Amino acid sequence: MNDHREFVEAVARVIEWGEVRLEEWSPDRLIQLATWVADTRPLGCHPGWRYRLADSSAAPSVLLRKRIWTHFAAIRGEHAVLVPWYRGLRIWLYLGNDLSWELFVGGEYDPNEFAFLAAELKPGMTFVDVGANEGLYTTFGARCVGARGRVIAIEPSRRECVRLGRNVATNDLRNVDIVPVAASNGRGEAALRVAGYGHEGHNTLGAFIYDTGLARTETVPLAALDAVVRDTHLGRVDAMKIDVEGGELAVLQGAREILSRDQPILVLELSDAALRTQGARREEVLDLLKEHDYQVFVFDPASGRPVPGQTPSEEDPNIVAVRPPARGS
Numbered sequence: 001m002n003d004h005r006e007f008v009e010a011v012a013r014v015i016e017w018g019e020v021r022l023e024e025w026s027p028d029r030l031i032q033l034a035t036w037v038a039d040t041r042p043l044g045c046h047p048g049w050r051y052r053l054a055d056s057s058a059a060p061s062v063l064l065r066k067r068i069w070t071h072f073a074a075i076r077g078e079h080a081v082l083v084p085w086y087r088g089l090r091i092w093l094y095l096g097n098d099l100s101w102e103l104f105v106g107g108e109y110d111p112n113e114f115a116f117l118a119a120e121l122k123p124g125m126t127f128v129d130v131g132a133n134e135g136l137y138t139t140f141g142a143r144c145v146g147a148r149g150r151v152i153a154i155e156p157s158r159r160e161c162v163r164l165g166r167n168v169a170t171n172d173l174r175n176v177d178i179v180p181v182a183a184s185n186g187r188g189e190a191a192l193r194v195a196g197y198g199h200e201g202h203n204t205l206g207a208f209i210y211d212t213g214l215a216r217t218e219t220v221p222l223a224a225l226d227a228v229v230r231d232t233h234l235g236r237v238d239a240m241k242i243d244v245e246g247g248e249l250a251v252l253q254g255a256r257e258i259l260s261r262d263q264p265i266l267v268l269e270l271s272d273a274a275l276r277t278q279g280a281r282r283e284e285v286l287d288l289l290k291e292h293d294y295q296v297f298v299f300d301p302a303s304g305r306p307v308p309g310q311t312p313s314e315e316d317p318n319i320v321a322v323r324p325p326a327r328g329s
Helices: 002-016 027-037 060-075 098-105 111-120 136-145 158-170 225-231 248-253 256-262 272-276 282-291
Strands: 080-084 090-094 126-130 150-154 176-179 182-184 188-195 214-224 239-242 265-269 295-299 306-308 318-322
Touching (some): 060 098, 080 098, 090 158, 111 265, 126 136, 126 225, 136 150, 136 158, 136 239, 214 225, 239 248
Parallel strands (some): 126 150, 150 176, 239 265
Antiparallel strands (some): 080 090, 188 214, 265 318, 295 306
């Protein structure tokens, strides 16, 4: 690792001194360089982590990765780099978008959420990833639950399904089933707004809440999670991650059987701004969780660990919800 870091910093200094102009390099050569300099921080809690944290870093390796990322963002090409991920996984990232900024430039993405799941997911468990996007949670969950476990990855966007499938195949994860539907509170069809270049992953059945361009609209099938679990013969659900850009209430409404029967651990995004674009409010989600006897935790900025008794913020909207053990158990 030290040799790798020294090499990256030496390359960064050469480029900074102007001896090499990245703009003169071909995309293939830049992708090769990106592969060499990609790095991932060790798995664990990161107190104070936030999105775009790498903006403030002056580390030579981070500055070099910024230069590479910015170049690809400017040319707006679909160029993928294979980067290391937790537990020996490798992930294809598309340089120039939000996800690759966090994981390629900064070396981590949702580190506290992954540290939490690493402690909770055990071999043989079942994990449902709702809004799987390009597959970070899917691949990590699949590695944690092992060959005896199972993962259902739910992703309605055709573009993201292709990227998700590529990451699953690259890691030879045979315990993953990809279900190309939008999880909701019933069956039918809906218009999915597919986010434009740079913000892939903001796809929504509602409206964009950030400065996100629209690539196209796709008609996608809707399905309740209870029905998906029955149709895929999944049986028990041990944990779920839900991040569907404002559709979280509808997803939970369509999972009442799962919540009552299995009491799975939940990691979900709870942005009130996004929920309101789909006619819902954060309080409705919290009330539904309370109805099913869940306790809600937010990630403490001081420790990076889940703590009870607070309301999630728009800046850090992810929560953990768990059912406390029954007395005497």
